[in-house]
Amino acid sequence: MVPGARPTYAVIAKTAGVSEATVSRVLNGDESVHPERARRVQEAVEKLGYKKNRVASALASGRTGLIAVVIDDDLSVFSDPFWGTVTSGVSRVLQENGLHTVLMVSPVGLLEGGVAHYLKSGEVDGAIFFVLHSDALVNDLKKRGLPLVITGTPHSNADIPFVDTDNFGGAYTATKHLMNQGCKKVGIITGDIGTTAAKQRLDGYLQAYRESGHLPGKGLICEGDYSFESGKRHAQTLLETQPDLDGIFASNDLMAMGAITVLEAAGKSVPGHVRVVGFDDALIAQTSRPALTTIRQDVVALGEAAGSLIIAQLNGEDFEPIILPTQLVIRESA
Amino acid sequence: MVPGARPTYAVIAKTAGVSEATVSRVLNGDESVHPERARRVQEAVEKLGYKKNRVASALASGRTGLIAVVIDDDLSVFSDPFWGTVTSGVSRVLQENGLHTVLMVSPVGLLEGGVAHYLKSGEVDGAIFFVLHSDALVNDLKKRGLPLVITGTPHSNADIPFVDTDNFGGAYTATKHLMNQGCKKVGIITGDIGTTAAKQRLDGYLQAYRESGHLPGKGLICEGDYSFESGKRHAQTLLETQPDLDGIFASNDLMAMGAITVLEAAGKSVPGHVRVVGFDDALIAQTSRPALTTIRQDVVALGEAAGSLIIAQLNGEDFEPIILPTQLVIRESA
């Protein structure tokens, strides 16, 4: 908007017969201003339709009121309802604290990439990261003093504030459940193993296997990318290479649904021939047929936890990492 | 970040032996600067790790590089995968043009509400609106010169730039399809009738009914809110009040799935007893059983179209409203 298009403090000050500093004091709730002057300022604001310029305020105060929500992936991730849900959890907490969400969905890449440049530009007061493949940027930003939270356990630096779900426990429970139902050959379709969550889910699956007295063959472990298509693709691979396959643990519901789609198209009934368990408990899990047995995580709460940790840092308060529990939801597919 | 924590133009200028204006010219690509001076500036930037302060630049230039994406609803909307998908379309186009997305999910409310205040604060260069219940704020912002786009046909002001899907045509096709399959008593579960999209879908349904020679009873028209739960609730109502019900057109896939859940729980098979059609063609439509017959809209393209219209306005280019087609996707439920 062009200069003069909307009133500034100068105009309000002139109208109210005070200085600009007084206008600033009044509008920022400084109680030391004489009530009569304060009243005149408020009248002028009302009369002239004044709106504070947040950009100028940000420059002067060093605070923008913006928090970046960074998803280290490409935009296709939004086909997974997980992202909308977790983003809504984050947004709710930020909005309640008068903050706004800048959404960045892009490979985080190098320390000199687009996301890195943006986060160092002073336009956001903090950042919340999802799906991190490396702690490098996060470590760099932390050194620069930017408040931040990652969702998922840090790769290397335990100093990084984080929130997570009990990935290991959930995967372990899912695999145990399949084994308890008589499955002998349980495959896994993981997420991107570059992320700690995917690795922890793999570890939970391996631990359950270990406890059964043996380990899965290499061919039972497929690296997906959390997409429906990768679930389909890897289920196809498992069908073709593992004739005795009788169970699949997919690291999210979308891949589980992809797997079920391929299994049933191939004449393998679920759960008759192959039992399937997912992770998330998205709506798709309950409306599919067979309804999906899955590991439920509270995705809204995960987002809210992340939002709460960033707020605590902005307020200079203490905080602890938060790890949310998971629970097995038994439906038809296992 | 505190003053002195990171280098400014003053430091770069001193190191390079030029003025701050020259530093600004070089970093903003002004070719008139002598190459040798430009080289010295770039060296200083590299050596000192300079990052431009976007807040200061925004104040000086009047451009922040931020676009608000405003959803006139509460955060529970994100349980509908539509929102993640359309937001990803918008974000992709904005990111390609060097812009960032500020996500605001909140009832838009009055001209003096939180959303209104924010949008008038100068922190965003434009706004894209979803699910508008009133054009009042949009009209006010347009008068103030804020570039904006709404998704959905404007309530009253044809001057407002908008993108939309062919809601009327899609709903008409859905209802026609049900009737062509022999349905005599077709109910509709609408979205929030305060939005033009929901109203257009209702109108499409009514037009198909009109062409069949009669109109639906009042009891066949239920106002939902696009949520799974409201689909369940209204299907229950239709079952209880319309004994001859043999078809349902739900205005989105979530409500359709909700309806199917209730119908089957009540022993009414789909499509045996009651045929169901949805709208959107989300993944849930293809993975449910019965797989959902639905009206497909290209949600990513809708988001991209909105992004393109805001970019055109920012660049001072001409543009036309964009209305995307729909198509019937026949699966098992009808």
Next chain:
DNA sequence: ACTACCCGCGAAACCGCTTTCACGGATCGC
């Protein structure tokens, strides 16, 4: 009545960029 202290308020500096306008040197034309 005088001195010391307190407090509300205003002028102006500052935040860190962008952009304007003026200056001086170089170049070109007569």
Next chain:
DNA sequence: GCGATCCGTGAAAGCGGTTTCGCGGGTAGT
């Protein structure tokens, strides 16, 4: 050789707030 014009560059104003520091008036204590 001189005058006119052009262009690269720097000083500083401006964008619109926040905050600091000093001033003057009022009050309290001796």
